[in-house]
Amino acid sequence: MPLRFGRLLVAGLLAGLIAGLIAGTFAYFAGEPRIDAAIAIEEQNTLGHGEAGGGEELVSRGTQKNVGLILATSLYGIAMGGFLATGYTLLRRRLRTGSDTRAAIGLAAAALTGIVLVPFVKYPPNPPAVGDPATIDQRTTSYLAVLVLGLVAVWAGVLAARTQTHEWRRATAGLLGFVVVVAIAYLLLPAVDEVPGTFPAVLLWKFRIASLGTQVVLWTVLGLAFAALLHRLATSTGPATAEPGTRAAA
Amino acid sequence: MPKAQTVRPLAIPAVSTRLLLTAAGVVILLLALAYLVAFDQGALSRSGMYMHELMHDGRHLLGVPCH
Numbered sequence: 001m002p003l004r005f006g007r008l009l010v011a012g013l014l015a016g017l018i019a020g021l022i023a024g025t026f027a028y029f030a031g032e033p034r035i036d037a038a039i040a041i042e043e044q045n046t047l048g049h050g051e052a053g054g055g056e057e058l059v060s061r062g063t064q065k066n067v068g069l070i071l072a073t074s075l076y077g078i079a080m081g082g083f084l085a086t087g088y089t090l091l092r093r094r095l096r097t098g099s100d101t102r103a104a105i106g107l108a109a110a111a112l113t114g115i116v117l118v119p120f121v122k123y124p125p126n127p128p129a130v131g132d133p134a135t136i137d138q139r140t141t142s143y144l145a146v147l148v149l150g151l152v153a154v155w156a157g158v159l160a161a162r163t164q165t166h167e168w169r170r171a172t173a174g175l176l177g178f179v180v181v182v183a184i185a186y187l188l189l190p191a192v193d194e195v196p197g198t199f200p201a202v203l204l205w206k207f208r209i210a211s212l213g214t215q216v217v218l219w220t221v222l223g224l225a226f227a228a229l230l231h232r233l234a235t236s237t238g239p240a241t242a243e244p245g246t247r248a249a250a
Numbered sequence: 251m252p253k254a255q256t257v258r259p260l261a262i263p264a265v266s267t268r269l270l271l272t273a274a275g276v277v278i279l280l281l282a283l284a285y286l287v288a289f290d291q292g293a294l295s296r297s298g299m300y301m302h303e304l305m306h307d308g309r310h311l312l313g314v315p316c317h
Contacts, residue, residue, distance in 0.1 A: 003263060068306065072308020
């Protein structure tokens with residue numbers, strides 16, 4: 001009997017929680033000092049739209065920095081873990097590998113590429129004190145668009161790779177399929193350049209690297225933890241996995 | 251050195267209409283959760299701007315556009 005979707009989903013949600021907690025810890029150490037520095041600049045600019053700055057605070061900086069940060073990365077991780085498990089369940093048969101570990105980590109890597117790396121290059125994340133509040137709606141739409149196009153690009157790469165037989169041709173075709181879609185997306189989507197000339201370049205760089213690191217940690221841990229939980233399911237469910245040819249018959 | 255071992259692949263549920271409907275429901279709930287973290291300003295959480303402000307730093311560091 002095949003595994004129930006619910007068990008795979010629980011594995012994904014749990015892997016996501018673990019990934020979110022670890023990514024949040026990384027973000028606390030790598031990112032919070034940069035956010036503090038950026039908020040200090042924001043407060044110097046006083047008239048800034050300062051959500052975090054200014055008189056009455058809904059949530060104190062102290063709470064935003066630890067509880068709020070870890071809560072955000074954990075909930076986000078849980079959501080991504082659920083997406084990974086759902087994607088895995090629906091796509092597993094189309095992933096041409098006999099290894100569940102490779103399938104799980106491959107899917108996580110595809111997601112990291114599509115919804116993190118492709119968006120990062122077009123719309124790098126910004127710290128407080130950067131960004132014009134008047135354009136937030138347009139920037140949010142563009143961000144979601146590049147995220148969807150990133151996934152489309154990965155999918156195009158896989159389809160292109162599968163048109164070829166030799167390994168080097170598959171690799172080249174896959175890369176071309178991916179790059180063509182990414183290039184079109186980058187050309188079509190509007191450019192965003194709202195970093196004030198006075199904002200310190202080094203701080204901006206450090207913030208962006210910390211932000212990228214947070215997402216890379218999250219997706220790496222998510223892929224590994226999901227693979228580990230799948231392994232546990234495979235070794236504990238016994239007869240369900242021992243039937244020969246279950247995959248071919250399904 | 252230990253040799254790498256592979257376990258027999260898990261038997262995954264067959265893709266059926268029922269599974270697709272369940273998956274669609276799950277995806278909607280997960281999108282709501284991701285929306286809560288990334289974009290909500292009280293419409294979903296019913297907590298005014300509290301949840302939005304609480305998760306402010308996470309949003310920045312996860313790379314979501316924010317103010």
